[in-house]
């Protein structure tokens with residue numbers, strides 16, 4: 001093994017929570033399958049444990065993606081909290097030490113849409129960022145970490161951004177050409193990160209609402225030409241909801257406007273199930289049936305996107321390679 005960095009020439013294929021269409025998300029098995037399928041980078045969403053170890057979960061509330069509810073020894077940890085204005089009841093990563101968390105097992109989030117994945121329920125544990133970095137280095141792929149709820153965690157005494165940057169630096173990743181992209185739906189933490197790391201930063205935006213830290217009035221305002229120029233002052237690129245690329249079958253101009261501001265565009269999330277597809281790419285009425293996600297990706301690639309998140313990296317790599325004229 002050498003320390004050679006992957007080239008990551010655009011458009012890149014970002015394995016969203018691993019190959020999460022085919023394995024329970026955010027497990028080493030999901031990341032390994034994504035790497036085997038040719039993904040350029042793997043995406044961990046990150047939250048901190050009670051003892052401040054960054055681990056991969058999409059939410060800090062883990063009843064949907066682990067077997068925590070069937071562990072009687074943790075019944076007393078069930079709690080109700082308000083996270084970014086949303087009240088929720090369940091079990092929260094920040095109330096478990098890493099050792100405790102490692103006794104849990106991951107399960108499929110979408111058993112109705114992805115029933116085949118339930119065969120892998122309770123086979124895998126919750127991976128740490130350290131384990132994911134080691135896996136990425138071993139296979140010479142990049143990583144695309146997302147800091148989840150940074151303001152919330154700071155408010156309860158868990159810093160996440162500085163430990164992330166420190167861990168990446170310790171892994172030898174601290175330059176703009178490192179195969180690393182740090183993403184966030186919040187703004188203030190990205191602005192702080194821009195002052196402390198040279199790693200590429202991605203401003204995530206959704207079609208509705210605005211950043212939970214209140215640092216901008218709305219995501220829509222951030223995506224105007226003036227808003228994009230402001231984002232470009234601290235970020236390398238944007239990660240918009242894929243729906244923001246289109247007004248029906250016509251481009252909204254977001255890709256063109258972002259490029260004009262000097263920003264790259266990595267939309268999320270391309271998924272094969274009809275349930276997630278625009279009507280023109282569906283095949284049949286069964287929500288769990290697979291439609292033409294390759295066609296949907298190809299259409300986005302024709303807009304000039306610089307990469308994309310997908311739950312199905314094998315399909316994404318094939319579509320990307322065909323767009324490049326590579327068989």
Ligand code: G3P
Pocket residue numbers: 016045058146183204239268269309
């Ligand atoms: O990070 C890009 C995409 O993953 C954002 O959505 O909710 O899946 O983290 P989410």
Ligand code: CA
Pocket residue numbers: 043044045146
């Ligand atoms: Ca994410």
